[in-house]
Amino acid sequence: MQVVEANGARIPAVGLGTLFLKGEICTRIVTAALAAGYRHIDTAQMYGNEREVGEALRASGVPRDEVFVTTKVWWDKLAPGNFERSVEESLAKLGLSTVDLLLIHWNNPQVPLKDSVGALCKVKRGGLARHVGVANFTVPLLDEAVSVAGEPLVTNQIEVHPYLDQAKVDAACARHGISVTAYCPLARGKVPGDETLARVGKRHGKSASQIALRWLLQRGRVVIPRTSKSERLAENLDVFGFTLSEAEMAEIDALKRPDGRLVSPPHAPRWD
Numbered sequence: 001m002q003v004v005e006a007n008g009a010r011i012p013a014v015g016l017g018t019l020f021l022k023g024e025i026c027t028r029i030v031t032a033a034l035a036a037g038y039r040h041i042d043t044a045q046m047y048g049n050e051r052e053v054g055e056a057l058r059a060s061g062v063p064r065d066e067v068f069v070t071t072k073v074w075w076d077k078l079a080p081g082n083f084e085r086s087v088e089e090s091l092a093k094l095g096l097s098t099v100d101l102l103l104i105h106w107n108n109p110q111v112p113l114k115d116s117v118g119a120l121c122k123v124k125r126g127g128l129a130r131h132v133g134v135a136n137f138t139v140p141l142l143d144e145a146v147s148v149a150g151e152p153l154v155t156n157q158i159e160v161h162p163y164l165d166q167a168k169v170d171a172a173c174a175r176h177g178i179s180v181t182a183y184c185p186l187a188r189g190k191v192p193g194d195e196t197l198a199r200v201g202k203r204h205g206k207s208a209s210q211i212a213l214r215w216l217l218q219r220g221r222v223v224i225p226r227t228s229k230s231e232r233l234a235e236n237l238d239v240f241g242f243t244l245s246e247a248e249m250a251e252i253d254a255l256k257r258p259d260g261r262l263v264s265p266p267h268a269p270r271w272d
């Protein structure tokens with residue numbers, strides 16, 4: 001599996017997203033993903049499936065140190081004290097002593113970053129997370145987070161797909177040596193039916209979904225597509241061994257549009 005290196009972390013470039021995967025379906029898909037070769041699983045306390053993810057990790061028989069597990073602290077648990085409790089609860093549900101990556105899921109405008117990022121870094125120093133990072137951070141938030149962080153931040157997990165221009169946040173991440181983890185890489189199911197992506201895909205013998213994932217990977221991003229269908233796991237992982245030309249990359253860049261964003265903040269919008 002190709003990795004993306006950032007500030008000391010080696011993150012498997014393709015992971016499995018698990019938002020909305022619940023109960024038995026979650027356990028089954030995560031187990032199947034690990035059997036298919038996935039070595040990176042993305043969960044969050046808010047997803048309500050850490051227990052199932054943990055069960056699948058154990059059932060898979062894949063050694064713990066071969067799987068990169070990410071979880072996140074929800075925005076209403078960022079104050080010191082609450083933060084540590086959230087992480088301990090996540091680890092207990094996962095059945096793990098440490099996660100590979102712990103993220104602040106969304107900033108909370110009511111909690112100063114020096115407190116939330118301070119708590120994040122303290123958790124890392126306490127050994128509960130190997131690496132730390134953020135999600136949904138704008139350029140000003142990212143700049144401030146880096147300035148108050150006592151530990152390196154390794155990723156900013158943000159919405160990225162062909163319909164959304166994230167050039168500004170991308171540039172800020174690059175400036176700080178922070179990787180971009182692309183969530184909603186398939187634009188929640190809009191990518192598979194896209195005519196441009198399908199046309200490019202035909203040239204390479206690939207699906208529209210594989211072309212969007214390849215476009216993201218060629219831009220150096222980590223991708224975490226979700227599927228609830230085991231037959232799609234292999235398709236979403238089979239995105240290596242071919243290269244999109246610069247002209248094809250540019251054609252996909254041109255799909256961005258002003259109303260491309262799919263996910264809104266759970267509290268007051270702060271995208272700038």
Ligand SMILES: NC(=O)c1ccc[n+]([C@@H]2O[C@H](COP(=O)([O-])OP(=O)(O)OC[C@H]3O[C@@H](n4cnc5c(N)ncnc54)[C@H](OP(=O)(O)O)[C@@H]3O)[C@@H](O)[C@H]2O)c1
Nearest residue numbers: 017018019135183184185186187188189192225226227228
């Ligand atoms: N940090 C954050 O705030 C945040 C926010 C959103 C998401 N995330 C993370 O990012 C992950 C991915 O984002 P997402 O789940 O919102 O959306 P996504 O991965 O862009 O899209 C998932 C959708 O695409 C479909 N799909 C998957 N593979 C396909 C294929 N090969 N062909 C056709 N359809 C396919 C799935 O349907 P089927 O199930 O029917 O295959 C599902 O409806 C999440 O699961 C979560 O882990 C993080």
